[in-house]
Amino acid sequence: MKKLGFLSTAVLAAGLLAGCTGSAESEELSEDKLVIGVTSGPHEQIVEKVAEVAAEDGLELELKVFTDYVLPNTALAEGDLDVNSYQHEPFLEKFNDDHDTDLVTVSTTILNPMGVYSDQYASIEELPQGATFGLPNDPTNGARALFILEEAGVITLKEGTGLTASIFDVEENPKELEFIELDAAQIPKQLSEVDAAAINTNFAIEAGLNTIKDSILLESSESPYVNYLVVREENENDAVLEKLTQAYQSDEVKAFIEEEFKGSVLAIW
Missing domain, CATH: 3.40.190.10 (Periplasmic binding protein-like II)
Incomplete structure (x- = not known):
């Protein structure tokens, strides 16, 4: 067996966790601004485009970029984020089971074929x-x-x-x-x-x-691992999320995905 050179991410993870100090409150999300968590790479690029479209409708998106798959959910559950965009439903369900959280999907975004x-x-x-x-x-x-x-x-x-x-x-x-x-x-x-x-x-x-x-x-395009916008359960019916969904699922964003990723990322709406 070949020897593997493992790289530690413990320091980075600890630093990011230290920033997740907020606490989620049962209150409606602002209709003018959302703090949205994304993973670096395609999700970050796409949501930057979504932010441009949302701004035209009076909605400001503040991006928080993460480098792993756990911290964006931790930050959302603790109230440091209003929404995140990076994960498929099987991952979300596993996270909720493991951490006793109540995060829920709002609308579909993209498929990243593995x-x-x-x-x-x-x-x-x-x-x-x-x-x-x-x-x-x-x-x-x-x-x-x-x-x-x-x-x-x-x-x-x-x-x-x-x-x-x-x-x-x-x-x-x-x-x-x-x-x-x-x-x-x-x-x-x-x-x-x-x-x-x-x-x-x-x-x-x-x-x-x-x-x-x-x-x-x-991976087949029939994969069940479609990604979603995710929020805390108490916010899933907040009016601002419809505005966010419309911005994400816009023709402008779909055209950007097709041009930028040329089939490596698929718009699923």
Whole structure:
């Protein structure tokens, strides 16, 4: 097995957590301004465009950018954000279960098709026996990677396995792939240290990878991992969210996504 050079994100995470000191209050969101959390990369770029469109309708969006998948929900639950835009429903459900929170989806945004990448092999079929395969270490995105492999016929998962499938649910593994769970944000930096890896689109793009051209296997467009705008439950019917949704799901934003990402990110509305 190849030796992996793990990179610590503990200091960054601690710093961001220190900033999440607010407390959520059961009050209606402002109709003039929203603080919205996004992950760096495509979500950040798209919401910057959404902010331009929303401003034309008198709604100011203040962006807070995060570099992991947990802190935007922590900040939202604690009241430091009004809304966030970065996650799919399976991840949200898992977060709510694990943290006893009541965050809810508001409206669909985009689909970031997860891809499998390799510095050494041009197709999934070329992977040798015993190849090392990197996948995200968070339960929902790790399961997502396994479903991509199953759909391609590389592995078989146990019957009845749900959206929280883990490497322990792999029933058949003809290539005897060695699964290595890694921090999702670090996988692009460690791609050369494994034979192949599943990488979330935002991290792939940040690393200069083109989802369409560079992936050796790509998630189906029928994926259930569509992203959403997410808020606290007490705010899900606030009037301002309709204004935000209209800005996000506008023709201007859709055209921006198509031009900027050229199929690597899909508008789902």
